[in-house]
Amino acid sequence: MDKIFELIEKEEEQQKELVYLIPSENFISENVKKALGSDLSNKYAEGYVGKRYYQGNKIIDEIEQLAIDRGKKLFGVEYLNVQPYSGSPANGAVLMGLVNPGKTICGLKLSSGGHLTHGHPNITFSGKFFNSVQYDVNDEGKIEYNKLYQLVDQTRPKLIFAGTTAYPWILDWKKFGEIANSVGAYLVADISHIAGLIVGGVHPDPVPFVDIITSTTHKTLRGPRGAIIGVTKKGLDKNANLTKLIDRAVFPGLQGGPHMATIAAMAVAFEEDALPEFKLYAKQIVKNAQALKIGLIEGAQGFAPIHIFGTENHLMVVDVGFEKGKEVAVKLEEKGIIVNANTIPHDKGSPFKPSGIRIGSPAMTTRGWKEKEFADIGQKIANIINNQ
Numbered sequence: 001m002d003k004i005f006e007l008i009e010k011e012e013e014q015q016k017e018l019v020y021l022i023p024s025e026n027f028i029s030e031n032v033k034k035a036l037g038s039d040l041s042n043k044y045a046e047g048y049v050g051k052r053y054y055q056g057n058k059i060i061d062e063i064e065q066l067a068i069d070r071g072k073k074l075f076g077v078e079y080l081n082v083q084p085y086s087g088s089p090a091n092g093a094v095l096m097g098l099v100n101p102g103k104t105i106c107g108l109k110l111s112s113g114g115h116l117t118h119g120h121p122n123i124t125f126s127g128k129f130f131n132s133v134q135y136d137v138n139d140e141g142k143i144e145y146n147k148l149y150q151l152v153d154q155t156r157p158k159l160i161f162a163g164t165t166a167y168p169w170i171l172d173w174k175k176f177g178e179i180a181n182s183v184g185a186y187l188v189a190d191i192s193h194i195a196g197l198i199v200g201g202v203h204p205d206p207v208p209f210v211d212i213i214t215s216t217t218h219k220t221l222r223g224p225r226g227a228i229i230g231v232t233k234k235g236l237d238k239n240a241n242l243t244k245l246i247d248r249a250v251f252p253g254l255q256g257g258p259h260m261a262t263i264a265a266m267a268v269a270f271e272e273d274a275l276p277e278f279k280l281y282a283k284q285i286v287k288n289a290q291a292l293k294i295g296l297i298e299g300a301q302g303f304a305p306i307h308i309f310g311t312e313n314h315l316m317v318v319d320v321g322f323e324k325g326k327e328v329a330v331k332l333e334e335k336g337i338i339v340n341a342n343t344i345p346h347d348k349g350s351p352f353k354p355s356g357i358r359i360g361s362p363a364m365t366t367r368g369w370k371e372k373e374f375a376d377i378g379q380k381i382a383n384i385i386n387n388q
């Protein structure tokens with residue numbers, strides 16, 4: 001057997017055995033996998049439905065249109081682009097389409113739970129090619145909306161990102177909307193982490209309050225690695241050209257041919273996400289995250305304090321001691337528990353030596369775990385942290 005297939009088999013076996021608690025990971029269905037591994041990979045389809053640069057795309061057009069129609073219904077948006085290769089290119093396309101280089105953009109600090117593409121300074125395209133101003137959280141790890149309002153008032157950004165990658169609280173979309181409206185900024189909800197919770201009805205929906213949504217499709221949505229950009233009615237009312245600007249930024253602005261197997265797999269996932277079972281899944285994710293937290297607290301009793309930031313959603317950030325995040329993550333991996341090291345709010349350690357770990361429930365909830373299993377694993381994690 002080709003070595004690569006041996007390795008794939010090994011990885012597949014491992015995925016059945018280990019406990020996956022990285023909040024951005026999940027397990028896809030057999031049908032999503034089938035679409036991903038299909039012959040659609042063979043086709044080049046630069047352009048959009050009905051406007052391709054290559055021939056032979058009639059069926060491809062039907063597939064992309066189906067993905068768009070299902071996605072529009074699922075997210076409740078007026079327009080959807082399903083071609084972004086992943087979350088970072090989706091945010092790149094939004095910036096490229098709507099903001100001129102050098103203008104001001106605003107996002108949550110990476111070290112406080114934001115994402116690199118939301119203006120992280122110096123090393124990312126969003127921080128290099130735009131004037132990035134960043135907002136922060138308080139000591140509880142919660143966004144300080146009043147301070148954000150002041151920052152936006154002083155700096156008047158063209159675009160504000162509302163969205164997070166390590167934030168355990170419910171986002172106040174209405175407040176974000178009011179703040180963006182106060183300066184006429186575009187408001188982009190990057191719902192990559194919580195999209196499954198939103199469409200599953202357990203997290204408030206940003207669509208009435210924002211102009212644009214971006215989302216990866218591989219986290220709580222349980223689809224393939226890819227992303228979408230949606231424009232809301234509010235966005236279209238503000239600028240009827242938004243759809244054109246986004247389309248042009250995705251192709252030919254940033255990307256070439258769309259990954260059609262991924263787009264077909266998205267269509268499969270969107271259909272699965274609209275089923276009543278998916279609502280139960282979303283509810284169970286939140287219940288399980290809460291059980292995990294209780295387990296952690298119980299397991300930590302009488303030992304060194306572990307502070308837990310969260311949780312109202314699928315994840316929490318746990319303070320495991322000054323600069324100890326990576327050490328703890330490695331220790332947990334040795335015991336078959338997969339988490340990632342993460343900064344805690346106002347971390348005194350460096351980004352390379354953070355003081356926390358980020359843990360969440362989406363993947364093991366897909367595997368069928370309920371509150372009991374999550375409370376038990378929480379206790380186990382606390383014991384491992386304390387005995388190291």
Ligand SMILES: Cc1ncc(COP(=O)(O)O)c(C=O)c1O
Pocket residue numbers: 024086087088089091115117163164165190191192193216226
């Ligand atoms: C909020 C948010 N936006 C964007 C991304 C980027 O997605 P990708 O890794 O697919 O580029 C992530 C990934 O973690 C994310 O959490």
